[in-house]
Amino acid sequence: MSIDVKFFASLREQIGKSDIQIESTDSLTCAKIWAQVCNNAPLPSHILMAVNKEYAVQSAPVQDGDEVAFFPPVTGG
Amino acid sequence: MPKQLKHSKVLIVGLGGLGAPVSLYLAAAGVGHLVLVDYDHVDLSNLQRQIIHKTSHIGQEKTVSAQIKLQALVPELQITRFNQRLSKTSLNNMLSDINVVVDCSDNFMTRFAINAACVENGTPLVSGAAVRWKGQVAVFLPAQKHSPCYRCLYNNTEDETETCSQMGILAPLVGIIGSIQALEVIKVLLGIGQSLCGKLLTFDAYTETWRTLKLRKDPACPVCSQLITDN
Numbered sequence: 001m002s003i004d005v006k007f008f009a010s011l012r013e014q015i016g017k018s019d020i021q022i023e024s025t026d027s028l029t030c031a032k033i034w035a036q037v038c039n040n041a042p043l044p045s046h047i048l049m050a051v052n053k054e055y056a057v058q059s060a061p062v063q064d065g066d067e068v069a070f071f072p073p074v075t076g077g
Numbered sequence: 078m079p080k081q082l083k084h085s086k087v088l089i090v091g092l093g094g095l096g097a098p099v100s101l102y103l104a105a106a107g108v109g110h111l112v113l114v115d116y117d118h119v120d121l122s123n124l125q126r127q128i129i130h131k132t133s134h135i136g137q138e139k140t141v142s143a144q145i146k147l148q149a150l151v152p153e154l155q156i157t158r159f160n161q162r163l164s165k166t167s168l169n170n171m172l173s174d175i176n177v178v179v180d181c182s183d184n185f186m187t188r189f190a191i192n193a194a195c196v197e198n199g200t201p202l203v204s205g206a207a208v209r210w211k212g213q214v215a216v217f218l219p220a221q222k223h224s225p226c227y228r229c230l231y232n233n234t235e236d237e238t239e240t241c242s243q244m245g246i247l248a249p250l251v252g253i254i255g256s257i258q259a260l261e262v263i264k265v266l267l268g269i270g271q272s273l274c275g276k277l278l279t280f281d282a283y284t285e286t287w288r289t290l291k292l293r294k295d296p297a298c299p300v301c302s303q304l305i306t307d308n
């Protein structure tokens with residue numbers, strides 16, 4: 001299956017891309033996608049995730065054709 | 078100017094980059110009573126983005142500095158100042174007659190404390206945040222059974238994240254996010270339009286990308302889930 005992965009703000013800078021397409025034959029979750037793109041780096045607890053623009057948890061399953069987006073935490077004011 | 082605004086009392090936590098446009102627009106729009114909460118003093122480094130404060134107010138309490146500007150704008154505006162760090166008790170005491178709380182603070186601990194108090198008191202919360210190139214706004218209406226709360230989004234850990242004073246921020250970005258917060262407060266007060274309740278609006282200023290995420294109440298949320306009695 002094919003997943004469209006998006007990174008926003010400081011994550012986009014760290015990863016160097018805003019958009020990555022990943023292919024997989026395994027079943028995937030948000031956390032597994034993060035691990036695959038970020039060389040198994042742990043997924044920080046304050047990162048927000050969305051599958052098809054809906055808030056999702058780390059263990060949320062992802063289907064073929066889904067868009068998964070990662071947002072860094074923002075608390076400044 | 079709608080009467081409901083004149084009779085409204087809005088609590089603003091943080092008179093920094095977001096609190097500046099929030100308080101100025103709410104005062105100008107006709108909100109009758111603002112409660113200003115900030116324990117900090119005006120610093121030269123604030124002035125680049127905290128447009129309510131001015132050079133001659135450096136060293137003054139932010140709530141005093143803000144009050145001077147707001148009352149010059151709207152002489153009949155009622156203002157209550159609170160110049161201490163918030164505690165659970167002080168927050169709960171303040172919320173008894175507040176119509177909307179606007180979170181313009183700059184750290185997770187304060188945000189979690191404000192959220193918990195709003196859930197406990199059923200008080201609408203308009204939450205905004207911004208740092209570097211990124212901003213976000215959400216509205217929580219704890220009196221509505223299916224409204225998520227801030228704690229449904231983030232785990233309550235001690236980790237701190239980037240602050241504007243450490244990481245920098247582009248001044249207009251807090252203007253944009255704060256203006257949206259003020260807009261959402263007015264909509265909640267007047268009960269008009271579609272509020273951002275149940276949604277998180279995010280803005281990446283670098284790529285000029287806006288996104289709206291649909292939020293869900295976390296059935297295991299330690300702050301708001303015990304309020305669910307049925308489906």
Ligand SMILES: [Zn+2]
Nearest residue numbers: 226229298301
């Ligand atoms: Zn919650």
